[in-house]
Amino acid sequence: MLKIKDNMDLKELEKFGFKYKKNDFCNEYSYQPRLDCNVIVYETDFISSYDGYLIHPKRVILLNPSAFYCEDKEKQEKHFNSICYKLIQAGIVEKVSD
Secondary structure: OEEEOOOOOHHHHHHHOOEEEEOOOOEEEEEEEEOOEEEEEEOOOEEEOOOOOEEEOOOEEEEOHHHOOOOOHHHHHHHHHHHHHHHHHOOOEEEOOO
């Protein structure tokens, strides 16, 4: 699992095309380069009823479940991995155990 480093300001994600969204449920940074690939980083821990009340830890890089309808999963995963790679190269991401 990949996570934004604790010492990094989440605003750094904006340099990579992420947009900040604040709503009633959570605050998040979201990046959607394609309709079938929406990457999310939650600002705080978030419990999603959409995922069967799964807890999404803060600062972890996730592929948004609403993008799962994609017909080409391989292409979707390739885009997701490309985004993660750019964040790793920039030094703002660390790998944590699942």
